[in-house]
Amino acid sequence: MPKNNWQGQTFFFQNSLVLPNFLFIFAVEDIHSTKNLRHMKVGIPKEIKNNENRVGMTPAGVAELTRRGHEVSVQHTAGEGSGFSDDDYVAAGARILPTIEAVYRECDMIVKVKEPIEPEYELVRKGQLIFTYFHFACEKELTEAMLKSGAVCLAYETVQLPNGSLPLLQPMSEVAGRMATLNGAYYLQKTKGGKGKLISGVPGVSPAKVLVLGGGVVGEAAALMAAGLGADVTIADISLPRLRQLDIETPANVHTLYSSEHNIRQQLPTVDIVVGSVLVPGDKTPHLINKEMLQLMEPGTVLVDVAIDQGGCFETSHPTTHSDPVYIEDGIVHYCVANIPGAVPNTSTLALTNATLRYAVALADKGWQKACRDDAALAKGLNIVEGKVVFKAVADVFGLPYEPLTL
């Protein structure tokens, strides 16, 4: 009968939806359980690095922590650049502190975005947990300051899942890769120092050629954005399994190439934009284009060195800022902004905190030792603990003693 059939279908439909939802609620409840929690004083300072408008936690994150009994202190106007007012944080249960000094002084766990910079070194306290990006391998001064502070430095960029992926680097890499192509296209304009080419070409005129060095998360995002704009794209990587995967997943205007000096040299005379997106986790990036190789390129070629936060892929790269993003060396435009996602703070803050919140909750609930004991991926984020380098690649780069941690 039609009615019974209809009811039967609805029942079946509801059943097929209810089961996954039910399981999902259980999975989420696991980290949302409020039993046996510690009380943690969590601080969210305002970022003070040049043009950095992201913030370490959204009001949604604050609401989750305060619901679990933690005390969250947010520095006055910390979220303003990302579109969150003090009132939004207060409504989520935070208290507002007037200065950065007060946040560092009164809180035991600091959640932020960028590594502490010089004026913050003195504020970091012994035993304080700092959960943020650090990128120690290319910052000796920062490494020394954090060793001296006696703090526990848990770096977003080295938290690593068993499959090797970096869950707290991934969202910013997805933003930076897309932005790398957009900026490359922008600086390709003649008035910006570029060759004067339109990335997409027009009917009867070929599109620009984009070479992406490193086909990881940044590289794939850059290539897909460039391909979407109609460019002729080549991605080079040293991982053959990765090249195979990219070959299958990317559109027909994306080609793959094994990354060797010989192959890169062959590409350079005809390329318009090069995106540098290589990563050797926790280590300095190899220079895939040296100064002499700049002569192989046409003047006005644009190099976008996304990997500059790890030392850069090009020998001639040095970090730039959003207020002065490019310089020209030997006729080649260099865009080397170390915090590219900072230009789109609303998107970036939401993407980053989507990924960091579950770890911040675990750290606040359990304290860093138990949270890291319970989660090997999180434990890999520990770089410096109370005056000791506990991450081998960082110790090796600076010739410091490596002291493995027993949790």
Ligand SMILES: NC(=O)c1ccc[n+]([C@@H]2O[C@H](COP(=O)([O-])OP(=O)(O)OC[C@H]3O[C@@H](n4cnc5c(N)ncnc54)[C@H](O)[C@@H]3O)[C@@H](O)[C@H]2O)c1
């Ligand atoms: N500037 C910024 O604002 C910004 C933002 C996000 C990420 N980053 C940086 O971008 C870089 C890439 O990040 P990711 O998330 O894509 O890393 P990823 O690990 O996903 O990808 C790195 C890729 O580099 C490849 N690689 C290693 N050595 C190579 C070589 N010699 N030649 C070619 N490829 C090689 C690896 O096989 C891997 O596929 C990192 O240094 C990261 O810190 C910078």
